[in-house]
Amino acid sequence: MSFQVMMMQLGQGMLKSMGIFFLTLLFSLPLGLLVALCRMSKSGILRTIMRVYISIMRGTPLMLQLLAVYFGPYYLFGAKLGKNWRFSAIIIAFAVNYAAYFAEIYRSGIGSMPAGQYEAARLLGYSKSGTFLRIIFPQVIKRILPAITNEVITLIKDTSLSFSLAYAEMFTIAKQIAAKETSFMPFLAAALFYYVFNALVAFAMERIEKAMNYYSA
Amino acid sequence: MALLEMKNIRKSFGDLEVIRDISLRVDEGEVLSIIGPSGSGKSTMLRCAAMLETIDSGEIWYMGERAAWADGHGGLHYPKKAELKKVRSYFGLVFQNFNLFPHFSVIKNITDAPIHNQKRDRDEVYAEAKELLAKMGLSDKADAYPCQLSGGQCQRVAIARALALNPKILYFDEPTSALDPELTGEVLKVIKSLADLHIAMVIVTHEMNFAREISDHVMFMDKGIVEVEGSAESVFNTDNARMRAFLGKLRH
Secondary structure (H helix, E strand, O other): OOHHHHHHHHHHHHHHHHHHHHHHHHHHHHHHHHHHHHHOOOOHHHHHHHHHHHHHHHHOOHHHHHHHHHHHHHHHHOOOOOOOHHHHHHHHHHHHHHHHHHHHHHHHHHHOOOHHHHHHHHHOOOOHHHHHHHHHHHHHHHHHHHHHHHHHHHHHHHHHHHHHHOOOOHHHHHHHHHHHHOOOHHHHHHHHHHHHHHHHHHHHHHHHHHHHHHOOO | OEEEEEEEEEEEEOOEEEEEEEEEEEEOOOEEEEEOOOOOOHHHHHHHHOOOOOOOEEEEEEOOEEEEEEOOOOOEEOOOHHHHHHHHOOEEEEOOOOOOOOOOOHHHHHHHHHHHOOOOOHHHHHHHHHHHHHHOOOHHHOOOOHHHOOHHHHHHHHHHHHHOOOOOEEEEEOOOOOOOHHHHHHHHHHHHHHHHOOOEEEEEOOOHHHHHHHOOEEEEEEOOEEEEEEOHHHHHOOOOHHHHHHHHHHHO
16 A cells, blocks of 8 residues: 555544544533533532533543443444444544533633622623623633643544544554554554644644733733 | 611621621712721621622611511512612622623723613713723723723722612722722722712721711721711711720721
8 A cells, every 4th residue: 555545544534533523522512511510500419410420421431431322222222223323422422521521621610710700790780691601601711721722632632532433533544554554654644643633723722822811810 | 768778787607696786878979988897797788788698687778668688587588580680770889809800801891781781872881981981090991901900990990880880879898908008099089089979889998087088977887786876077086985996006
């Protein structure tokens, strides 16, 4: 196999990895906020449920969670899911796992807001949702951005875990080529792909952080 | 008609009784100062009036209507949504540590609430905010962020922010306690100018000369009770031993 063909195949795998990456963020960032709010809610039951959920997500390997989501419906209910289930299972597992981590980051950020901000908002007639959306959340984002960046970068590398479901993302392809060609080259190339993508994401996050530096709190 | 009336207020934090049966009344255009040592319950009284703390017993009246009360059988009645919104619109509060919104520019700090919460016309609100800033001597700071201002400037923005909602009565919770003497002066000057406009105010403060100068009524609190109250002159010339001791300590 020529170098060019290998790079082409890896590139296609990269696109699939990026698909997992962006869809996971799309679902897990809002879901994480929802989980964080439930985790901090007045209802004790809701809080406990969220605590257990977060503890399971953080306490078991993501690879195991991928397998559980993919095979679970069949073993539990005998459900025969279609061809597209593989990809859906990957996105669900990633989103649900990352939402747990994001939830804890949101929670730390929301918890760090001084009570005076809430009091001032209340005095100025902001509703509960208005206080959160206009006053609290924008400040929380700035505070948690570095921690979010950390998770986002981890996610890029974690997409490679999809190989456990034999989904043709970049790492799976690299493994296949490496086995067929008995060469280590595909892994090096894959590493380069991951690294460059990571550098781009890190750069983008840095730009966002800088853009939010128009004030200091 | 009294703008604010608080009747027989009691408030405890756990076992600590912070306010023991205090009543007060503020009429239109009146300035009430509450003075006293730290921990005497002054700020708590103000925070109860502003409904940031709930009372344990007593009644709070706004504009001749009973707004909140404890019925003496453990029942606490605070206004709900629409009613609460109306009651809150009667007063504004200026905090000791400003509590400006750091992610909003000065002008947005002032205009955001009138536009979003009172649904007022944007242009009109901005025009009014600019006038307020001019009054505060901050015309050139409209687009600055709170982190770029001095403490005195922040506090003046906070005053403008409270005024922008056109409250009937303005509360000050130790507005100069976080400021050095120079900055204190500029904030007190602004508060004085409001008093001259006959805006009703309740001021919790440690600035004795200031309280004496601008107040129609002064309350001296200690350990949750009112030791002396009356006109500024009568309170500052009182024979009350506790008040004399407090003023004596200040002088030395």
